[in-house]
Amino acid sequence: MRILLQSIYPYMFLLLYLTIPFDNHVRALPNILLIALAIAFPIVVSKTDFKKLKRLPTLLFICLVLFVLVQALLLGRIDVDSPVLEKINLAIGLVILYVPIQGFQKIKKAIIYSSIAAILFSVGSIIVGVYQGATFQLLDSGNLIEAMLVDRLYLGLLCVLSIIASYSLLKNTYNPNNAYYVVAIIVNVLFILLIVSRIAIIALIVLFILGFLYKRSKGTQLVFVVATLFLGLVLVFILNNDFRKKILYTPTNTESKGLVANTLEMEPRTIIWNCAITISETHNELWKGLGFANTNKELVKCYEDSIEDEQKRAWLMARKYNTHNQFLDIYLATGIIGIVLFIGFVLFVFLRNKRQFFPTTLLLTLLLFMLVENLFHRQIGAYYVGFVLIMLLIKQNKPQNKEIQAD
Incomplete structure (x- = not known):
């Protein structure tokens, strides 16, 4: 029985990551696979498997998780904050569940295959929509989003992770x-440009720059591919006014007030972050935090009190937007100790891996997306945080010397 489970356990994990983009269509399957992995884990794991965990960074993240859980329990908000707490636990839980599996090659391929499948599904949905009479403008991301599996931001994150893998x-x-792999990189980059995922495009530019800083990890084929695509992006940005408007969040009916003014006025996150900063300044109990649920309630109150435009105020209040910044969210929800633990973990992992291209790009990609999204508020976000943590917290027993600075 144990031998049989050991043989199928890795494939259950890979199937889990293959199905994540399709969660809205096969919602039960990822949960079933997760339960199956949890049941099989005590049978397939051995004591030596836990030695693959990098001790200090793993302990730092576990300390953060335990602090958030104990704080919520002591302050009586564990019930209302449970949706977020469950996703934080899921991220570290995926790391623990992965320790019986040898190597990273298969899970990297699962990320690549899932991104290609998600792209094919999204493009197929667009084609079907056009055939049925829907109108799609190439750079009209509003219509494109309706045809996609998940939010544009998470599709962008998946594509960037696929490129790195x-x-x-x-x-x-x-x-x-x-x-x-080169074709996979090209397909993912083109899809990011198609959906005009701004943070994913920024991440691509950062990866391109890092490719020059880590010269030993720079392959001739990749440099040619990325340089060509990057040049194409620059030319499209310069020559196509519609593309610039999508990137800079400047609708056609926006009054010409200058680049910075229009971007700040139209970007909802500017309003959200201003409210988050206001909350941090007006509440004197941030040493213990407000809790995740209470933070969202305070944000809604701020939208109601501070936004003069009635339509914009009603829109933000109806959507009940969270902080859209993981750092602000942790600070407001858990207080100064929570954010210090989180930033301490990030800095420690960065300093430990700064000489290696692969873990550095994974960490920086995660941080870039955390600057504009609360990944721990969505299950799909927790899964992809879990993937990055697997790469950062688990040691590879047999280094793959033939790979380009792989691990």
Whole structure:
């Protein structure tokens, strides 16, 4: 029985990550797979498997999780905050569930395959919509989003993770599989440009710059591909006025007030972050935090009191937007100790891995997306945080020397 479970356990984990983008269509399957993994874990795991965990960074993240849980329990808000707490636990839980699995190659491929599947599904949905009479403008992201599996931001995150995973699997010497990974990179980059995911585009630019800083991890094929696509992006940005408006959040009916003024006026996150800062200044109990649920309630009150435009105020209040910044969210919800633990973990992991391209790009990608989204507020976000934590917190027993700075 144990041998059978050990043989199928890795494939259950891979199937879990393959199905994540399709959660809205097969919602029960990821949960069933997660339960199956949890049941099989005590049977397939051994004591030596836990030695693969990097001790200090793992302990730091566990300390953060325990602090948030104990604080919520002592302050009587564990019930109302449970939706977020469950997702934080899910992220570290995925790391623990992964320790019986050897190597990272299969889970990287699962990320790549899931991104390609999500892209094909999204593009297919667009084609079907056009065939049925719907109108799609190439850069009209509002209509595009309706045809997609998940939010544009999370599709962008998946595509960036897929690009990094594809890059890490490229070989220094000739290998027929290199062509597939290069194609995967191209497809993901083009899809990011198609959906005009701004934070994903910024992440791509950061990865491009890092490719020059980590010269030893720079493959000739990848540099050619990325340089060509980057040049294409620059040319489209310069020559296409509609694309600039989508990137800079400037609708056609916006009064010409200048680039910065229009962007700040139209970007909802500007209003949200201003409210978050106001809350941090007006509440004197941030040493213990407000809790995740109470933070959202305070934000809604701020929208009601501070926004003069009735339509914009009603829109933000109806959507009950959270802080859209994981750092602000942790600070407001858990207080100064929580944010210090979180930033301390991030800094420690960065300093430990700063000489390696793959973990550095994963960490920076995660941080970029956390600057504009509360990943722990969505289950799909927790899954992708879990993927990054698996790469950062688990040691690979047998380094793959043929890979380009893979791990």
